[in-house]
Amino acid sequence: MVREGSVSAAAKELRIAQPSLSNQLRKLEARVGVELFARSAGGMTLTPAGRIFLDGVETIPTQFRAAVANAVRAEHNWSIGVCSGVPSHVIELVERALERQARDAMGTSASIELRSAGSTRQATLLEHGELSFGLARLPLDNDRLVAAQVWREELGVVVGKHHPFAAGPTVTWSQLVTQRLLWFDTAKAPLYASSLLTALHAAGWAPDLVVADTSRHILFQHLLQTNPDLVSLRPRSAIEPDPILQWKSISDGPALEERLGLTAMQGTGYAEIVQRAAVASGWLPGI
Known part of the structure; x- marks a missing residue:
């Protein structure tokens, strides 16, 4: 209010309703016991007591x-x-x-x-x-x-040991087109999820997403081991060594990474x- 010169302008700057701000000011003046602002047709200015009060409270954020x-x-x-x-x-x-x-x-x-x-x-x-x-x-x-x-680390394709991709050293983007993707609750990391899906679409893969809570590794293993058309994307160090799962790099096109x-x-x-x-x-x- 000191900077804007009026309650209405201050309320607009703070993005709150003017009556609410006016009510807060009245409560503050009642608590302090003096008028902090002089009201006039030209706006609001600090009273001498208001100036003293402001000088005292301005240091609070720094002290905090x-x-x-x-x-x-x-x-x-x-x-x-x-x-x-x-x-x-x-x-x-x-x-x-x-x-x-x-x-x-x-x-x-x-x-x-x-x-x-x-x-x-x-x-x-x-x-x-x-x-x-x-x-x-x-x-x-x-x-x-x-x-x-x-x-930061390269993202690769994770499959069960009986998956058709398990026999090859790498995977191509064209092979991934037929695969579903084991996914997570997007709400947990929305910007990471959207940026990764954008990269997949740019590479020509728009997978059907299988959303599951894979925070328990045994469930993650089970889903990939029992679904021959299901893959996941993880860094190699997050998977190996694992006797059930295999990690494959994507050999062509844009590389993916996790940060x-x-x-x-x-x-x-x-x-x-x-x-x-x-x-x-x-x-x-x-x-």
Whole structure:
């Protein structure tokens, strides 16, 4: 209201109803016990008391962010949300990088807890402070997060050992046209899902999607082993070694890849840790 000069202009800028903002102002003035604004036909200006009040509260956001950052530096227990299918060596890589940050940059140690959560769910938990970090597939569709790309790897075709593709060393795009694709709940990683499907369509494959919860590897194995026209797309390191499944590269046309990123909420101490870890580890920024 100070910047816009009126309740109506401020309400428009904040995208809330004018009566609601007027009511909030009345409650604030009642709580403080003085008039904060002088009203006139030309608009609203701060009273002397309002100016003193504004000078006092303007520092609160900075103080709050500093308090959060200090709390993070003292915190020993960090939680990481991990989406399904992340290779164990990538999780270990992230854990080591965070432990180095705790030890070298903050002079403390970190106890790290892993929690299973899809990319979309991670964003909600990060925003509510229920997770410290997320480990999710890129790209993300949330501009409130900062991310560093910690891993990238070629996507290949995964089949059961009795699948017709199992006998060959590679798979071609023309062979995939006859196959259904084992898929996941798109809501868990919508931007990653749409970008991958776009790449498949560009390569000439518009597969029928078989949506299933494959967070349990035994179910993932069973579906691929018992369906001779069903394949999945995964990085090789997420599959091998596996006595039941086989990984095949796509030998022609555009290559596919999976990118994984370490994320945190912008403006938090955790975001600062992600950025420092990225510099120390040579990770690329990425959303």
